Structures are given as structure tokens and as C-alpha cells.
Amino acid sequence: MMWTRNQAASTTSVGTTTIKPRPHNVVMSEKPEPDWYLQDWVRLRGKKQAHLTSELGWLKNAAYRIWHGKQPYRRDILNQVAAWLEVQPYELLMPPPEAMAIRRLRESAAAIVSGTTVISGDPERFLPTSPTPRPRAMTGTRKA
Numbered sequence: 001m002m003w004t005r006n007q008a009a010s011t012t013s014v015g016t017t018t019i020k021p022r023p024h025n026v027v028m029s030e031k032p033e034p035d036w037y038l039q040d041w042v043r044l045r046g047k048k049q050a051h052l053t054s055e056l057g058w059l060k061n062a063a064y065r066i067w068h069g070k071q072p073y074r075r076d077i078l079n080q081v082a083a084w085l086e087v088q089p090y091e092l093l094m095p096p097p098e099a100m101a102i103r104r105l106r107e108s109a110a111a112i113v114s115g116t117t118v119i120s121g122d123p124e125r126f127l128p129t130s131p132t133p134r135p136r137a138m139t140g141t142r143k144a
Contacts, residue, residue, distance in 0.1 A: 036073050036092045038066065038081065044096050045085050056084055 042048065047055075052063035065071035075089075082089040091099040 035069065036078070037095050038073075038092065040096050041081075041085050041087060041092055047085075056080060 042051070049063060049067045052058045052067065053060055056063075058066075062071070066073065066077065078089050078092055082092055085092075087099070091102075094102075
């Protein structure tokens with residue numbers, strides 16, 4: 001067997017078989033998607049990272065690690081932050097606009113079920129803007 005290495009293509013050949021290397025390193029410039037959206041929710045509620053220590057009584061280094069995603073969240077932390085921000089714990093796991101859309105959908109569904117009118121939003125926005133054309137009556141004879 002003869003081993004050859006093509007430096008330009010970065011492949012290795014063994015006889016007639018060409019082996020392409022698999023990437024074993026992660027591109028460090030790509031940011032991973034966050035586990036939860038703490039910073040977005042805190043910003044939305046008009047609070048700051050410093051409030052984690054002053055209002056929740058966290059140690060500064062713990063607040064820093066959690067804020068910057070260096071420490072994964074735990075259920076007790078998630079529940080404590082959710083109560084502080086006055087949101088449901090599962091809402092911290094999604095971007096605020098998505099959570100708000102789900103809230104509006106849930107409110108609309110509850111209003112439909114209860115038979116009350118929709119409070120948030122304009123219900124007329126769902127009505128067609130132009131009248132729907134009436135279907136023509138079908139007759140047995142055709143005009144030529």
C-alpha cells in the first residue's frame with residue numbers, strides 16, 4: 001500500500017481509496033444558540049445584570065456566570081428568575097417576541113371558547129378588505 005497526501009485538497013489516499021478528513025474542531029467565531037433568553041427578558045423588563053445581585057441576592061460571580069452563559073441554568077434558578085421577571089418559566093426558554101405571540105394566541109383562544117370578544121388587537125383586521133363576489137347561479141341553458 002502506498003500512502004499519499006494531497007496537501008492542496010487535504011485528502012489522504014490509500015491505494016485507490018481517497019479518505020477525506022472529518023472536521024474535528026469547531027469554528028470559534030460562531031456563537032452557539034443560548035440555552036435561555038435571560039438577557040433579552042431582563043432588558044425587556046427594564047432591569048440590569050446588577051439587579052440579579054441586588055434584588056435576588058445572588059453573588060456577583062454567580063450572576064456573571066449565569067448572565068454570560070458560562071454556567072448552565074438549573075430549574076431552581078429558572079423558577080427564581082421567572083418569578084422575579086413575572087413570566088412563566090418556560091417563557092425564559094424562548095425569545096420574548098415568540099413568548100408574547102403565544103400569550104396572545106392563548107388569550108384569543110380563551111376568548112373564543114368563552115364567547116367573549118377579543119380584547120387585544122383589532123378583530124376586524126381578519127375581515128376581508130373587499131366584498132367576496134357572489135357565485136353566479138347555474139342554469140341549464142347557455143347563452144351563445
